[in-house]
Amino acid sequence: MDRPNYITPAGFAALRAEYDRLFGEERPKLVETISWAAGNGDRSENGDYIYGRKRLREIDRTLGRLSAKMKAAKVVDPACQPDKRRIFFGATVTIADEDDNRRTLTLVGNDEADACTGLVGWDAPIARALRGAAIGDVRRIALPGGEREYEVLSISYPCARS
Structure with missing residues (x-):
């Protein structure tokens, strides 16, 4: 980024809370579901496994985006x-x-x-x-x-x- 990404303390806290929620709560539950579904046999027709992997990729992309935003953020009160x-x-x-x-x-x-x-x-x-x-x-x-x-x-x- 060529310019600072200004953000208020409340805005930064909201980004951080979303990151923590996805990383600490939603992602671990999803990994557990995917592991369970993978143990059920044929993965090609396993909806829990297929959906879980797709959702995990979405969460990982969102975590990367949030991480980049927080890294580039310049908190201004x-x-x-x-x-x-x-x-x-x-x-x-x-x-x-x-x-x-x-x-x-x-x-x-x-x-x-x-x-x-x-x-x-x-x-x-x-x-x-x-x-x-x-x-x-x-x-x-x-x-x-x-x-x-x-x-x-x-x-x-x-x-x-x-």
Whole structure:
């Protein structure tokens, strides 16, 4: 990777939890099932064996992908941003368009983005356009439906944990 893969501590913990669940729980159970099925004779028509091997390959691919993501991750705690008056990684922002339609979004790592809940990936077009903006700034953002201007109404960051 040529650029850091920023991620919040919560996002990294979620990746780690998924990795641990697959590696520590699901994979061992599956290996046990495959071993049992292999002992039942003809493997060519053994559904438990065939499905188990296929699922094991899927789990191993997922574990490799999660491992690569965690290795490349640069954990950034949004509460530690030095300039909380501007939009940087981890900021929760309220913006309004020309019609005063308001949206609240949080800029997070690309691996933890979920547009339905307002979590926008750091490299998304709207996040790139908002980077560095302050309250009152107007930014033009190219969206699939055309360009729109958004005004930054508020910026907040999570409180630092003590």
